[in-house]
Amino acid sequence: MSGVDWQRSGDYSDIIYETAEGIAKITINRPHRHNAFRPQTLFELQEAFNVARDDSDVGVIILTGAGEQAFCSGGDQKIRGEDGYLGGDDDAAARQGIGRLNVLDLQVQIRRLPKPVVCMVAGYAIGGGHVLHVCCDLTIAADNARFGQTGPKVGSFDGGYGSWLLAQTVGLKKAREIWYLCRQYSAEEAREMGLVNTVVPLERLEEETVTWAREMLEKSPLALRMVKGAINAVSDGAAGMQQFAGDATMLYYMSDEAQEGRDAFKEKRSPEFDRFPRRP
Numbered sequence: 543m544s545g546v547d548w549q550r551s552g553d554y555s556d557i558i559y560e561t562a563e564g565i566a567k568i569t570i571n572r573p574h575r576h577n578a579f580r581p582q583t584l585f586e587l588q589e590a591f592n593v594a595r596d597d598s599d600v601g602v603i604i605l606t607g608a609g610e611q612a613f614c615s616g617g618d619q620k621i622r623g624e625d626g627y628l629g630g631d632d633d634a635a636a637r638q639g640i641g642r643l644n645v646l647d648l649q650v651q652i653r654r655l656p657k658p659v660v661c662m663v664a665g666y667a668i669g670g671g672h673v674l675h676v677c678c679d680l681t682i683a684a685d686n687a688r689f690g691q692t693g694p695k696v697g698s699f700d701g702g703y704g705s706w707l708l709a710q711t712v713g714l715k716k717a718r719e720i721w722y723l724c725r726q727y728s729a730e731e732a733r734e735m736g737l738v739n740t741v742v743p744l745e746r747l748e749e750e751t752v753t754w755a756r757e758m759l760e761k762s763p764l765a766l767r768m769v770k771g772a773i774n775a776v777s778d779g780a781a782g783m784q785q786f787a788g789d790a791t792m793l794y795y796m797s798d799e800a801q802e803g804r805d806a807f808k809e810k811r812s813p814e815f816d817r818f819p820r821r822p
């Protein structure tokens with residue numbers, strides 16, 4: 543038990559959204575399918591991550607799964623159609639028989655989100671669920687956690703973050719092994735290969751994760767934002783640089799120098815940039 547007084551909010555069917563002490567906890571809540579996701583799950587996760595991003599009281603986000611048996615077992619194979627995963631009757635695409643691969647949008651959202659996202663894994667992190675933990679900034683694993691990709695066994699693969707970000711995390715040879723052989727790895731093996739940050743007894747999982755979150759909450763939010771952007775920019779190419787450049791613009795807007803430009807325009811005068819140093 544972490545002793546955290548989580549407050550639940552939002553109206554979701556497939557997930558749970560809770561907050562406390564500057565932390566948002568987002569739980570995939572489909573334990574009967576080992577928390578496999580369907581399109582609806584991913585729409586709700588995207589909304590919850592947006593809520594957490596916009597909430598200035600939230601500094602760290604925890605992504606986890608309901609129960610002790612699985613964080614997430616990837617795409618729900620029981621609703622997989624011919625071109626992706628089929629949503630319910632309220633999904634216009636599904637009504638036309640068109641599938642979705644909308645976990646890819648969630649992966650990008652986690653990478654771009656300017657707050658640390660910690661994956662809290664008990665039990666299986668498998669397939670597309672494994673890729674989600676790879677996309678998170680940190681992973682705290684319980685000692686019962688099992689990690690692995692299944693794509694080539696079940697007729698799928700993730701050639702994006704699931705492949706090259708994994709390779710960047712554990713090295714090329716190990717990433718190939720994980721994908722080519724589709725084995726499962728224990729929490730301790732995952733820690734040894736740098737796939738998770740730490741392993742704790744299952745009963746201490748949330749307590750430890752919250753301790754890490756609290757430690758990050760003591761740090762400068764802007765510094766964390768910039769470090770996350772910088773680390774991701776290296777592997778996200780132009781899209782990563784776009785995010786990082788946006789952060790640079792935000793910081794510039796916050797300066798007296800940029801505000802002089804805005805004020806001069808509004809006051810219909812020439813800007814007085816001479817008073818700002820030309821830094822070495």
Ligand SMILES: CC(C)(COP(=O)(O)OP(=O)(O)OC[C@H]1O[C@@H](n2cnc3c(N)ncnc32)[C@H](O)[C@@H]1OP(=O)(O)O)[C@@H](O)C(=O)NCCC(=O)NCCSC(=O)c1cc(O)c2ccccc2c1O
Nearest residue numbers: 575576578615616617618619643645669670692698699700
């Ligand atoms: C995770 C397991 C190894 C666990 O095995 P175990 O024997 O402990 O448990 P069960 O197999 O009995 O599972 C219990 C219960 O849950 C159901 N279930 C588990 N996983 C799924 C699932 N992914 N989809 C649907 N249902 C699932 C299981 O059927 C049982 O219920 P019953 O009612 O039938 O008894 C093992 O469960 C396992 O191997 N699961 C499948 C893992 C898997 O292959 N996942 C999909 C990989 S592909 C993927 O996730 C993916 C998704 C995307 O959206 C992509 C998008 C773009 C590119 C790539 C994508 C991608 O690869």
